[in-house]
Every structure is written in structure tokens, then in C-alpha cells.
Amino acid sequence: MKLCPFCGRAIDDDARYCSGCGKKINEHDEITHNPITEAMLHYDEMPDVITKRKRKIVRCPRCGEHSLHPLSETTTSVQTSGGGYSSGKGCLGWLLFGPVGLLCGGLGQKQRTSIHTDNKLYWICNECGFKFRNLDDWNNEIESKIKQQKLEQYSAITLAVLAVLFLLIGEGMEFLGLLFFAIGVADGVLAFTLSQIIKREKEDYEKLQEESLE
Incomplete structure (x- = not known):
């Protein structure tokens, strides 16, 4: 034609x-x-x-039924920050005023209280009552933890480099080097802990994905 x-x-x-x-x-x-x-x-x-194209349908991973209804659970936590020593201010004070400037790290540190609200989505099976995570919501949560883990990892590396630098310079700056080293170790431990949590959650996520999607 x-x-x-x-x-x-x-x-x-x-x-x-x-x-x-x-x-x-x-x-x-x-x-x-x-x-x-x-x-x-x-x-x-x-x-x-x-x-x-195969449409992915959510089913109950326990009984295999498709009769489900969504549930949103909200948890509220109170977090307190501040009121401690600021290594950044202490470092700046050291550079400007010498050893006495280390006291600047404790100035202006007001304690702040914040309320954090966390929402998690679940599916509830209408047949057996089994509750399991919404995969999309869970995936977003894992991605957020991955970003936090990377930030802690970068912070640990940066502080470790600064610690070595101050220790090599000497001339009374060893204290800052040790301080940065201690904070870097804490960030490194937190980054490692988050990586293990993320690893376990990914395994559980993949298992639930296989059991609840068809």
C-alpha cells in the first residue's frame, strides 16, 4: 500500500x-x-x-492471597542535639588565638530538642492478618540509609586526613589531631554499623520481593 x-x-x-x-x-x-x-x-x-509485559501483583507472602489493605504506622522520637564541644569552632579558635582558642569550641553550643516523625507503610492480609512492608516505601528507606552511610564514611576519611596532618605539623597541634582522630573513628564505626544494617535489610528486601510479587 x-x-x-x-x-x-x-x-x-x-x-x-x-x-x-x-x-x-x-x-x-x-x-x-x-x-x-x-x-x-x-x-x-x-x-x-x-x-x-508482566504486571507485578502484590500478594501475601504467607498465604498467597491478594486481598490486602494498606497500613501506615507513625513513630515519633525526641532528639536532643548541641550543648557539647564543637571541634570546628575549636579548630578555628586554635588558628586565631592559639591553644587558648580551643575554648571556643564550647561557646555558643545551645542544646536543641527536635521531634522526628517516621512513617512506614505496610500491607495487611485480609485473610490471615499477616503484616509486611510496602516494597516501594522500604526501598526509599534503604536508599536514605545508604546516603547517610556514605556521608559518615566521607566524614571519617576527611577527619582522618586532618588528624594525620595536624599530628605531622606538631607545634602544639597534636591535641587537635587526636581530637579529629577520635571523631573520625566514631564516624567510621557508625559508617560500618550502617553498612551492616543496610546489608541485612537488602537481603530481607530481596526475600520479601520474591515472596510477595508475582
């Missing part, structure tokens, strides 16, 4: 007149290429991607 050079309608290859606009078709007329019309001509030849 070919396309009418005037209206773009699909017509037979040997047609002398267009069945759409009625104009005469000459062999020397330029054929109009309409990508939409051409795609429609071969529509039956195209694979049905939509029908062949």
Missing part, C-alpha cells in the same frame, strides 16, 4: 484515484510520508508489548 500525496490516506499500490479525497494519482506525484499513518499500516505486525 501507498499514501495519497494530497491527503495522506492509505490507498492500494495500483489505485488511480484516492478513495479519501477523490483526486487522481499520477506516477510522477511525490508520495507523502506520514509517520503516524505508516505506523498504523503496520499496526498488526507490531508486537503487543503491553499485553506481553
Whole structure:
């Protein structure tokens, strides 16, 4: 089949007149290429991607039933920060005023209390009552922990480099080196702990994904 050079309608290859606009078709007329019309001509030849694509349906990992309802659980925690020694201010004070400037690390550190709210989404099976995590929500939570773990890791490396630098410089800056080293070790331990938590959660996530999706 070919396309009418005037209206773009699909017509037979040997047609002398267009069945759409009625104009005469000459062999020397330029054929109009309409990508939409051409795609429609071969529509039956195209694979049905939509029908062949598997839709992932959530089911209960315990009994296999699909009758589920969502549940949102909210936990509230109170966090207190500040009121301690600031290594950044202490370092700046040391550079400006010498050893006495280390006291600047304890200035202006007001204790702050903040309320943190955490929402988690679950599925509840209407047949057996089993509760399990919503995979999308859980995946977002894992991604957030991965970002936090990377920040702690970078912080530990940076503080370790600064600690070595101050220890090598000497001239009374050993205290700052030891202080940064201690903070870096704490950040390193936290980063390692988070990596282990993330590893376990990923394993549990993949297991639940296999059991609850079909």
C-alpha cells in the first residue's frame, strides 16, 4: 500500500484515484510520508508489548492471597542535639588565638530538642492478618540509609586526613589531631554499623520481593 500525496490516506499500490479525497494519482506525484499513518499500516505486525509485559501483583507472602489493605504506622522520637564541644569552632579558635582558642569550641553550643516523625507503610492480609512492608516505601528507606552511610564514611576519611596532618605539623597541634582522630573513628564505626544494617535489610528486601510479587 501507498499514501495519497494530497491527503495522506492509505490507498492500494495500483489505485488511480484516492478513495479519501477523490483526486487522481499520477506516477510522477511525490508520495507523502506520514509517520503516524505508516505506523498504523503496520499496526498488526507490531508486537503487543503491553499485553506481553508482566504486571507485578502484590500478594501475601504467607498465604498467597491478594486481598490486602494498606497500613501506615507513625513513630515519633525526641532528639536532643548541641550543648557539647564543637571541634570546628575549636579548630578555628586554635588558628586565631592559639591553644587558648580551643575554648571556643564550647561557646555558643545551645542544646536543641527536635521531634522526628517516621512513617512506614505496610500491607495487611485480609485473610490471615499477616503484616509486611510496602516494597516501594522500604526501598526509599534503604536508599536514605545508604546516603547517610556514605556521608559518615566521607566524614571519617576527611577527619582522618586532618588528624594525620595536624599530628605531622606538631607545634602544639597534636591535641587537635587526636581530637579529629577520635571523631573520625566514631564516624567510621557508625559508617560500618550502617553498612551492616543496610546489608541485612537488602537481603530481607530481596526475600520479601520474591515472596510477595508475582
